[in-house]
Amino acid sequence: METKKTSEFKYERAKKSDRYPREIIxxxxxxxxxxVMLKDVASLYGMSGITLNKWMTRYSSPDYHPITNRSYKPSVKRSVLRAIESGMSINEAATSFGITSGVVIRGWIKKASEENADLSAIIPMKKPPKENLNPTDTKALEHQLAEAQLKIRALETMIDIAEEQLKIDIRKKSGAKQSPK
Known part of the structure; x- marks a missing residue:
């Protein structure tokens, strides 16, 4: 097996089928x-990113964790979505909540909008005629709406905490069959 090392640490194998020596790995x-970015290391040694990812999984120290498929609790997802609704950018939310990529958050946003689209299709909202409302009534209704939304968020958070601590599913799954009477 003939291998050679060229300048700038570039490592080349004589044949693609040759294995890399343990020292190089x-x-x-x-x-x-x-x-150093993984793509730079892969190109430096003339390997694919998949090979390097496998090596990182096998040989990296316990402190190093390559990007993996992570799962996030529903409460974290809701908190991130609420932060974005309140004006935080996707990148800011990813940084502050410790999420690896904005792509993950964009997927959550898409899923939430699809779920909300289903709800809005079921219950169409009608605007009340403007003539019947005066400004004081509007302010009172907006205040009641804000309180109701706050109460809903608090109840959702309580359900999340109960699900995590009791390790049971409290919310009904969509499409679940009803038990016979």
Whole structure:
């Protein structure tokens, strides 16, 4: 097996089927752990990103965790979506909630909008005629609406906490069959 090392640390194999020596594997893992971008390390050693990801999974230290499929609790998802609704950007929300990518949050937004579209299709909202409302009534209704929304958020949070602590599903699953009477 003939291998050679060229300038700028570029490593080349004689044949693609040749295996990388253990020293090269560990050197690539150390480089990636030190903060060098994975794509740069992969191109430096002439390998695919998939190969490097496998090495990182096998040989990296316990402190290093490559990007993996992470799952987030429903309460975290709702908190992120509420923060975005209140004016926070997707990147700011990702940073403040410790989410790896804005793509994840965009998926949550899409899913939530699809679910809300289903609800709005079921219950069409009609605007009341403007002539019957005076400004004081409007202010009172807006205040009641804000209180109702706050109460709903508090109840959802309480359900999330109860689900996590009791480890049971409290919310009814959509499409679930009713039990026979």
């Amino acid at each position: 560990m050197e690539a893992v150390r480089l990636a752990e030190s903060g």
